[in-house]
Amino acid sequence: MHSVVCIKQVPDSAQIRVHPVTNTIMRQGVPAIVNPYDLFALEEALRLRDRFGGRVTVISMGPPQAEVALRKTLSLGADDAILVTDKAFAGADTLATSYALAAAIRQIGKELPVDLVFTGKQTIDGDTAQVGPGIARRMHLQLLTYVSRIVEIDLDRREIVVERRAEGGVQVLRTRMPALVTMLEDSNRMRFGSLPDMLRAARQAVTHWDKTAAGIEDVTRIGLKGSPTIVSKVFTPTPRSQRAEMIAIEDGSAADLAAALLARLAERFPGVEKELAKRS
Amino acid sequence: MSEPSQPAKKKRKVVLDERLQAYRGVWVFIEHERGRVHPVSLELLGEGRKLADALGVELAGVVMAEAKLGGDEREARHYCQVAFEYGADLCYLMQSDVLGEYRNEPYTRALTDLVNTYQPEILLLGATTLGRDLAGSVATTLNTGLTADCTELAIDPDDRSLLSTRPTFGGSLLCTIVTLNYRPQMATVRPRVMAMPEPQPGRTGRIVEHGLLMNEADIVTKVLDFIADDRRDQPQLPFADIIVAGGRGLGKPENFQLVRDLAKVLGAEVGASRPVVQAGWIGAEHQVGQSGKTVRPKLYIAAGISGAIQHRVGMEGADCIVAINSDPEAPIFDFAHFGIVGDATVILPALTEAFWMKLKRQAALTPQEETA
Ligand SMILES: Cc1cc2nc3c(=O)[nH]c(=O)nc-3n(C[C@H](O)[C@H](O)[C@H](O)COP(=O)(O)OP(=O)(O)OC[C@H]3O[C@@H](n4cnc5c(N)ncnc54)[C@H](O)[C@@H]3O)c2cc1C
Ligand SMILES: Nc1ncnc2c1ncn2[C@@H]1O[C@H](COP(=O)(O)O)[C@@H](O)[C@H]1O
Numbered sequence: 001m002h003s004v005v006c007i008k009q010v011p012d013s014a015q016i017r018v019h020p021v022t023n024t025i026m027r028q029g030v031p032a033i034v035n036p037y038d039l040f041a042l043e044e045a046l047r048l049r050d051r052f053g054g055r056v057t058v059i060s061m062g063p064p065q066a067e068v069a070l071r072k073t074l075s076l077g078a079d080d081a082i083l084v085t086d087k088a089f090a091g092a093d094t095l096a097t098s099y100a101l102a103a104a105i106r107q108i109g110k111e112l113p114v115d116l117v118f119t120g121k122q123t124i125d126g127d128t129a130q131v132g133p134g135i136a137r138r139m140h141l142q143l144l145t146y147v148s149r150i151v152e153i154d155l156d157r158r159e160i161v162v163e164r165r166a167e168g169g170v171q172v173l174r175t176r177m178p179a180l181v182t183m184l185e186d187s188n189r190m191r192f193g194s195l196p197d198m199l200r201a202a203r204q205a206v207t208h209w210d211k212t213a214a215g216i217e218d219v220t221r222i223g224l225k226g227s228p229t230i231v232s233k234v235f236t237p238t239p240r241s242q243r244a245e246m247i248a249i250e251d252g253s254a255a256d257l258a259a260a261l262l263a264r265l266a267e268r269f270p271g272v273e274k275e276l277a278k279r280s
Numbered sequence: 281m282s283e284p285s286q287p288a289k290k291k292r293k294v295v296l297d298e299r300l301q302a303y304r305g306v307w308v309f310i311e312h313e314r315g316r317v318h319p320v321s322l323e324l325l326g327e328g329r330k331l332a333d334a335l336g337v338e339l340a341g342v343v344m345a346e347a348k349l350g351g352d353e354r355e356a357r358h359y360c361q362v363a364f365e366y367g368a369d370l371c372y373l374m375q376s377d378v379l380g381e382y383r384n385e386p387y388t389r390a391l392t393d394l395v396n397t398y399q400p401e402i403l404l405l406g407a408t409t410l411g412r413d414l415a416g417s418v419a420t421t422l423n424t425g426l427t428a429d430c431t432e433l434a435i436d437p438d439d440r441s442l443l444s445t446r447p448t449f450g451g452s453l454l455c456t457i458v459t460l461n462y463r464p465q466m467a468t469v470r471p472r473v474m475a476m477p478e479p480q481p482g483r484t485g486r487i488v489e490h491g492l493l494m495n496e497a498d499i500v501t502k503v504l505d506f507i508a509d510d511r512r513d514q515p516q517l518p519f520a521d522i523i524v525a526g527g528r529g530l531g532k533p534e535n536f537q538l539v540r541d542l543a544k545v546l547g548a549e550v551g552a553s554r555p556v557v558q559a560g561w562i563g564a565e566h567q568v569g570q571s572g573k574t575v576r577p578k579l580y581i582a583a584g585i586s587g588a589i590q591h592r593v594g595m596e597g598a599d600c601i602v603a604i605n606s607d608p609e610a611p612i613f614d615f616a617h618f619g620i621v622g623d624a625t626v627i628l629p630a631l632t633e634a635f636w637m638k639l640k641r642q643a644a645l646t647p648q649e650e651t652a
Binding site for chain 1: 639
């Protein structure tokens with residue numbers, strides 16, 4: 001059983017602040033983390049290795065610093081880590097990203113055939129949930145998105161059965177491997193790294209692949225050149241004109257505060273008042 | 281998407297190849313489940329109508345449905361009719377026995393076929409589990425741009441291109457994305473982000489039927505089962521008019537009952553932040569935020585919720601937000617309309633009491649015939 005897990009290094013968006021005066025992002029000190037959604041994908045791949053044996057290869061496309069994120073996944077138990085990094089990849093949108101990753105995963109498959117490719121549901125910086133479907137399409141893999149559970153795998157028949165979150169219910173799907181699975185969040189709980197894995201992760205080399213090593217055939221399809229979309233403008237959301245109106249009463253009881261809130265609600269929000277009237 | 285920190289310096293004018301200039305019209309993918317058109321498709325028709333009018337082109341709905349034995353097409357035609365009433369000028373209708381329950385392979389094939397044949401300049405889909413799965417595959421197959429989770433769509437009058445605005449960096453910033461020399465321009469929008477348009481009963485349009493050359497034997501993935509969510513237990517959060525939500529500040533699971541009590545008096549749905557869902561205080565269907573539901577109620581009462589950006593993006597569309605938090609510096613007070621600094625376990629029961637009294641008083645004043 002050979003799984004390839006796609007991970008991305010992202011800025012911890014929970015810690016991003018916008019400068020109150022200049023309205024620019026304050027990136028200083030914002031730590032880079034493994035995209036949290038990708039850890040569910042990694043854990044699922046590790047569980048399959050626990051059950052069936054085999055290997056888990058982790059791959060990421062990004063700047064050289066992204067090696068830190070890959071090392072983190074080694075410490076959690078991944079066997080190999082590959083960083084696809086080249087100046088030519090800069091500015092890639094999801095289409096160009098999936099092109100590059102698909103090429104690199106094909107290269108990985110030449111060494112050891114790949115049974116499953118895993119991605120997270122989405123990234124917290126790109127947030128598009130497109131890279132997974134894109135890779136599947138390019139590699140002609142069966143696509144299984146929003147998987148909440150891998151029900152069974154039959155390695156002899158090369159079949160996989162999964163539960164997939166759909167609108168209004170759960171689909172149970174059976175398909176052929178190789179397939180691409182995007183894992184739903186909270187579908188498993190990430191393990192803690194073991195001491196031997198942590199020690200190994202510190203020494204083990206993370207393989208770097210440039211565009212040639214990654215098997216990129218058509219350089220017009222990667223990076224900015226291969227991206228149909230560009231960001232034409234970045235701006236801060238117009239902030240609410242003011243902070244909340246605070247309901248406070250000196251020495252007031254909770255009941256006084258509640259009464260004061262209801263009064264102000266009725267004055268400022270007739271729409272809410274109407275809604276309440278429907279319920280009386 | 282490119283690194284948002286390096287936006288293009290000056291506006292790039294998009295010059296289209298002649299081949300791409302032939303792409304005309306705005307399309308909305310009409311999603312349906314169990315005989316009902318998904319509300320997000322109606323919201324998109326409202327938005328699509330504005331784009332089509334700005335461009336001076338037609339708005340089309342795309343309906344895919346199972347071909348029923350015996351040729352009963354009423355259901356599929358009903359979806360088209362709904363699309364017309366919500367603004368579509370025409371509908372492309374594809375019916376096949378492989379287009380029953382959603383599967384990526386036949387739907388991707390059907391939609392790419394349709395796009396290649398009729399060449400729309402804009403294609404919009406709901407950012408549902410279906411829409412996202414389909415949009416990503418179709419965009420890759422067509423080798424075109426796709427912008428996910430847009431919050432605003434507009435037309436650039438200079439070059440007719442679609443300007444798709446979406447949150448980035450977890451909602452702290454917005455960015456506007458344009459598609460270069462590629463067509464169609466694709467975008468997804470989450471449910472409840474756009475306003476629901478008013479239907480025009482009786483409005484009609486044309487139906488263009490298109491066939492799909494695909495057999496069940498061609499499709500690798502099989503649906504073994506569909507386990508429907510139990511509707512009765514499933515909160516209709518995205519469409520609730522009043523929501524009472526609780527967070528980690530409630531301290532312990534028992535205290536979450538105070539949120540339910542207030543919700544009950546208000547006839548409201550119950551919402552929650554992610555940590556309390558993860559702690560198992562309440563089911564995941566109640567989670568509001570980036571990885572939960574987007575809601576747009578008239579009133580949102582948040583108790584013991586700090587207002588982290590991932591929560592905020594899911595609820596800031598509420599008309600009125602009331603926050604109860606013991607910390608006067610809590611970020612939620614930066615965007616709530618009303619704030620009460622205090623212990624939620626004390627304030628919530630007082631609010632429940634006050635609303636109960638108010639509603640009872642109103643009921644007493646309401647003339648009988650109005651309640652009938
Ligand atoms: C990728 C990703 C996706 C996420 N998606 C979501 C999402 O969809 N939805 C979501 O909600 N979160 C999401 N989060 C988590 C988010 O970052 C916050 O951690 C979370 O919203 C905080 O929940 P909270 O406000 O309940 O808890 P806390 O941040 O711990 O806040 C508790 C608040 O309660 C107040 N408090 C304490 N005691 C009392 C009291 N007695 N009375 C009143 N107030 C009190 C405190 O002052 C504090 O402000 C996501 C995070 C990531 C990384
Ligand atoms: N640069 C990247 N390198 C490796 N994997 C990625 C990269 N970008 C996205 N992915 C994978 O694709 C998933 C969806 O990403 P996105 O389309 O950006 O929301 C992520 O959860 C990752 O598993």
